[in-house]
Amino acid sequence: MIRVVLPFHLRNLAKQNKEVQLQIDGPITQRSVLDALEAAYPMLRGTIRDHTTLKRRDFIRFFADGQDLSHVSPDDPLPESVATGAAPFRIIGAMAGG
Numbered sequence: 001m002i003r004v005v006l007p008f009h010l011r012n013l014a015k016q017n018k019e020v021q022l023q024i025d026g027p028i029t030q031r032s033v034l035d036a037l038e039a040a041y042p043m044l045r046g047t048i049r050d051h052t053t054l055k056r057r058d059f060i061r062f063f064a065d066g067q068d069l070s071h072v073s074p075d076d077p078l079p080e081s082v083a084t085g086a087a088p089f090r091i092i093g094a095m096a097g098g
Contacts, residue, residue, distance in 0.1 A: 002033055003088035010048070010091065014041040019088060028083040030062060031074040048091060063090040 001021040011018060022036040031054075038045045045051065048060055054074075056062070062069040065079045065087055081087035 001085050002028060002036070002082065003085055004033060004037055005088045005090045007091060007093040009093060010044060013043050013047065016041070021085075028078045029075050030069065030072070030078065030089075033078070033089050034074075059094045061092040061094045063092060064088070 002024050003019055003021055005019050006014065006016065014020070020037070020040070022033065022040060024032050024036050026032060034048060037048070047057070049056055056070060056074075060070075062072075064082045067079070069078070077083070078089060079087070082089050
């Protein structure tokens, strides 16, 4: 099982706790995790990635094992600790302002 930690606003939208678990068959990548997340929680479609391009939305960041994976190819394998469920894949709502 893959563990995914959601930010507060997505948690409320999905009506879930802070962490959800997903079963993913095949390679564990950002794309496969987000595909499974959106399939399990259709109300999240378009909130994390653009509907058409599937590119990460501005102000959304991805982290795993203390690494910012936001600019890594969505098809690169995630760290082994995420694939085994030892560490979560974190979706973070970034902040901006001045």
